[in-house]
Amino acid sequence: MRSVLLNRRTLLATGGSVVATGMSGLLVPARAQGLAATPSMRGGSNNYRPGAPIVERIGGGGFWTSGTVRRAGDGAPLAGQRIQIWAHTTEGHERDWESHGATLTDANGMFRLEMPQIVPAFGQPHGHLAYDSGEYETVFLRPVMSSARDTSLEAHFVLQPA
Amino acid sequence: MLAWREPVYIAAGFAGIVALALMLVQPLLIGGYLPGLSACRRRCVHRWLGSALVVAVVVHVGALWITSPPDVVDALLFVSPTPFSAWGVIAMWAVFAVAVLAALRRRLRLRPRTWRLAHTSLALVIVGGTVIHALLIEGTMETVSKAALCALVVVVTIKVLVDLRVWRKRATSR
Numbered sequence: 001m002r003s004v005l006l007n008r009r010t011l012l013a014t015g016g017s018v019v020a021t022g023m024s025g026l027l028v029p030a031r032a033q034g035l036a037a038t039p040s041m042r043g044g045s046n047n048y049r050p051g052a053p054i055v056e057r058i059g060g061g062g063f064w065t066s067g068t069v070r071r072a073g074d075g076a077p078l079a080g081q082r083i084q085i086w087a088h089t090t091e092g093h094e095r096d097w098e099s100h101g102a103t104l105t106d107a108n109g110m111f112r113l114e115m116p117q118i119v120p121a122f123g124q125p126h127g128h129l130a131y132d133s134g135e136y137e138t139v140f141l142r143p144v145m146s147s148a149r150d151t152s153l154e155a156h157f158v159l160q161p162a
Numbered sequence: 163m164l165a166w167r168e169p170v171y172i173a174a175g176f177a178g179i180v181a182l183a184l185m186l187v188q189p190l191l192i193g194g195y196l197p198g199l200s201a202c203r204r205r206c207v208h209r210w211l212g213s214a215l216v217v218a219v220v221v222h223v224g225a226l227w228i229t230s231p232p233d234v235v236d237a238l239l240f241v242s243p244t245p246f247s248a249w250g251v252i253a254m255w256a257v258f259a260v261a262v263l264a265a266l267r268r269r270l271r272l273r274p275r276t277w278r279l280a281h282t283s284l285a286l287v288i289v290g291g292t293v294i295h296a297l298l299i300e301g302t303m304e305t306v307s308k309a310a311l312c313a314l315v316v317v318v319t320i321k322v323l324v325d326l327r328v329w330r331k332r333a334t335s336r
Contacts, residue, residue, distance in 0.1 A: 042243035120301060123247075124299075
């Protein structure tokens with residue numbers, strides 16, 4: 001019979017991985033409610049301009065921001081939800097009015113908006129997205145691109161009924 | 163990269179680079195590694211460049227504030243989503259502290275050793291905070307030159323610390 005070896009290395013490895021999973025949120029206890037709502041991210045609402053218009057495309061395009069919108073609990077896709085997007089791009093600063101635009105989710109709860117290439121601003125290439133229509137609780141996201149050369153960015157919403 | 167930015171944002175970035183460059187000259191001066199300057203003159207220039215460093219930091223933060231106020235407020239309050247902001251802000255306060263300490267040095271009648279340790283400790287915070295801040299940022303500087311400049315700053319700072327033996331008990335000739 002093999003005895004269970006618990007030396008310093010295995011202890012560190014298992015302990016480390018438990019801590020890592022715990023910190024990454026994978027060990028969140030299962031809730032009866034199911035899918036948890038997406039919390040707003042730090043700095044997500046920076047340079048937010050309420051009421052940006054729904055547009056075909058922001059500026060000249062060439063970069064795609066996409067994602068999904070679902071309902072907390074059952075995870076049902078939400079159609080016709082307005083998602084506002086803004087970023088520092090090749091055509092303007094975050095706070096510039098023309099850097100802002102909004103789009104609606106399709107029947108599958110998916111949205112996709114073309115905009116100019118996002119460039120690093122304040123040290124990180126990142127976008128801003130908002131759900132702010134009121135039917136669900138407002139959520140501000142601030143996803144960071146893994147590389148400044150990426151030509152697309154994804155962000156996903158799980159909304160809590162207000 | 164510069165093409166897509168407003169002048170005030172570019173100014174902010176360059177003020178940061180100037181500050182980093184000054185951080186290289188400061189220990190060079192005080193360690194006496196620059197030829198052709200007398201000790202007295204070196205101190206004088208060190209003082210002037212110290213003031214210039216404060217100005218550079220103020221321009222850096224001020225211009226970023228104009229570019230995007232909420233991001234700077236987040237940084238100053240230590241709630242920014244970007245980890246490097248906190249290091250920059252720590253270094254900023256250390257720069258201000260070092261300037262105030264230098265300005266009040268006579269009035270406070272600090273003993274040379276106390277002054278030396280305080281000044282050096284703050285300088286270390288400034289160098290450490292700034293280098294981490296700069297390395298983590300995707301910004302104005304090109305990556306390799308930035309890393310090289312940061313490495314130089316760290317090496318020269320450590321060299322001065324060791325050469326002058328800042329921690330020694332009795333202040334001897336400088």
